[in-house]
Amino acid sequence: MDDRRSGRRREAAELLAALERQAPFPGAPRVGLTGSPGAGKSTLLDALVRRLRARGETVAIIAVDPSSQKSGGALLGDRIRVRSAAGDPGVFFRSMAARERLGGLADATRAGSLVLAAAFDRVFVETVGVGQSEMEVASLVDTLVYLVNPGSGDTLQFMKAGLLELPDLFAVNKADLGAEAERTASELASGLGLARSGAEWTPPVLRISARDGTGVDALVDALDAHWQHLVRSDALRERRRRGRDAFVRKALEHRYGSHGLEQLGGPKAIALRLAERRDAACFALVDELGREIEESLQKSR
């Protein structure tokens, strides 16, 4: 799925299109887990996987590691911390490097999560929160969990960056720190009150401790509740469609630049096209519109 050679990419796109067409709705929930480095994402993931496995769910994890260097190399070490993945055939764990040189990460994570959603009961995508990547993950998953490290100044940065409206759940880690965690949680809750007044879903702010497992059960309940909300209100379909649209735009822009996008008649025309093809599979749509751009570019040459 992450093979960049053109032949393999075509094969992958065909497979994905078939999967998207045939996948039952709503399928497996896709959950994003994000937060700053050292917030405890892997430890939390480990605790979550244990709980979900205990109730019989199979789980797939894509862990996106930010440590990609100038060299293009990366050290992917999250596996070590998600011990629940070791030796359990009901858990799949794939590490990916956030590599820019060989084309964006979005392709590989989206393709990977689509495939895994067909084979597992739940898919997690773990990323480090650095602004841009939240946007990408938010468009990929059904539920976005933001893990906050109390007292780290994360919250303020997050609010400043205008990213507060993205997550569906907030988990304040290290609840065992007491007062500090409390303060961070209330800061978040009041910040959210301003940003989200009148919305249908008010993101809960949970206090957890990834280390000793406090609040992890409540987090699982909250994940279930959000999923129920999405399915019942039919917001899921809309959300996935918005995510698909964002991805298609980005993929086309990545490949052909803004000049390429103009070939399709600019943003409004693209929005219209996407609305017309509301049920088309994501990668098939990228290929279809991509061909159109290429033809148009050739003509104008």
Next chain:
Amino acid sequence: MSESGSGGRERPWVFRTYSGHTSARASNQLYRTNLAKGQTGLSVAFDLPTQTGYDADHPLARGEVGKVGVPIGHVEDVLRLFEGIPLERMNTSMTINATAVWLLALYVAAAERSGVDPRRLQGTTQNDIIKEYLSRGTYIFPPEPSMRLIADMVAYTVDAIPRWNPTNVCSYHLQEAGATPVQEIAYAMATAVAVLDRVRARSDVSEAAFPRVVGRISFFLNAGIRFVEEICKVRAMAELWDGLCRERYGVEDPGLRRFRYGVQVNSLGLTEAQPENNAIRIVLESLGVTLSKRARCRALQLPAWNEALGLPRPWDQQWSLRIQQVLAYETDLLDYGDLFDGSPVVEQKVRELVDAARAELFRVLEMGGAVAAVENAYMKQRLVASHSERTRAIESGEQVVVGVNAFTETEPSPLTAGARSILVVDESAEREQIESLRAFRARRNEADVKAALKNLRDAVANGSNAMPPSIAAAHAGVTTGEWADTLRGLFGEYRAPTGVAVRPAPAGSGIARVRERVQALSEVLGRPLKLLVGKPGLDGHSNGAEQIAVRARDAGIEVVYEGIRLTPDEIARSARDEGVHVIGLSILSGSHAVLVRDVLERLRERDLRDVPVVVGGIIPEDDAEALRRAGVRRVYTPKDFDLTRIVDEIVDVVAESRPAA
């Protein structure tokens, strides 16, 4: 320490040899022979299953039983290990950490069964978990419960076994992990503070007993080849320790503030190339911890000259014992007071070390102490960085290693001639240990065992001292695996941060060319070259694997670092899930034959026979040849110090293995 310059010959330090292998019976033979040759104390090496709390028949123990030390499964193994050796007169050092409570409990139970009052026992349990997280890797539980077990032992022994050193703070392994002298001093002190602060906070240790607790803390040091600096290092440690005991802990009696330490001289610096030179290195390194009377070790154990080649034979260990005896009995070293008091050169160097180490110590204490600095990976990152720097200096030739990166021309060594120039542990040892363990389980009283385990679980869960119920469990016939499983159930297991997310290697070590090759190959492969680095088995020495992982990352490879203690099946699963192009295995425990065979087997079962495997470790040439025949593509040993070249060859291996597209 007594005044310098006074007359009378000083008593020598305790002579030990770190040893044990195959079985309790074979090790007992070895100990008795060594004592007969003039060794004055014992240093017990345990095998990895014993150190990490598994019975010999556990899947993770496969290939590891009796390899790097003696397997101890229950109290009868201990009785057999010390048969014919008077425990009340022996000074026994045990290299045991995560399961230290258990091994001391077994030792006490064995003493009681032999009619020896435990109050008369003398010796040391290594019992320093911090350096296990940082370097040695035989930890089991998370830091806080591990520290609590250490504190339990300290609190218990201070009255019940008053001549026991319950914890031996190790700077030894920090140096092996790359520590500079300043880091070695600072992190050892931070570890001692972490233990003492916890003991002081307990209600079961009285204020009156606390100075005695401080007096029982001992240290375990490394002595490197820069022996002048090492002399200064020890003097600096003694000074810092004295200050800490006085100021932080209010210990008034200077006798209880004494810096007491044992030494194993550096094994990491021993070379595979021209191994006879190691004998000279060992002598010089011994000088660093014996020359200065003020800073002389209490006990010394020397590695064997051929450790980089494989397990030493009895003769190799005898040669090292003779070095100690010549130094202590033939030379006039012990006739004099301190040779360095008043030396301005030594004084200035000590000053520098004390000042820099104190600053680093306070940095660690400010971030919450040694445990916090393990969990946030601060110390590990500092060590990995220093280690990378040392590797770089050797690669570039800046740091001379005779026979390795300089003066490499050599005549063939008569010492390494012959097929059996190292010790080979009999493959049947594991089977015999398992049989003897099963026979033991069959004849013990199951009801007693169940009751003892329940008692242990309840006591530890409600915060009582873990020692008494562990001693009772030892008497009841509980096994090492059962004891550890009970505590695993309460505390959970832990994986320490690897610290490998550090800065890239300085440019110009040929890495740019490798990077280009990686890039070109990645284009052909359709995605970045991906390498899995893992350590199968129980060996926790992860420094080598981490150095390779960092260098491969710097060469543009995506490295999945899996860390330590993996079963062959877990490695094969990771290889499949992660879609790697090549697998690198690191095994330093000598269990490579069985473990590599198992990994290859599991890969075949998962249809991954095309994924090439390379192996690094302390691997004798005969074994290396066998591994290559079994399908391993490259074998690396300690003589392969050029990491960039190894990474370059890993690229070759992937290029060769790629099925024609």
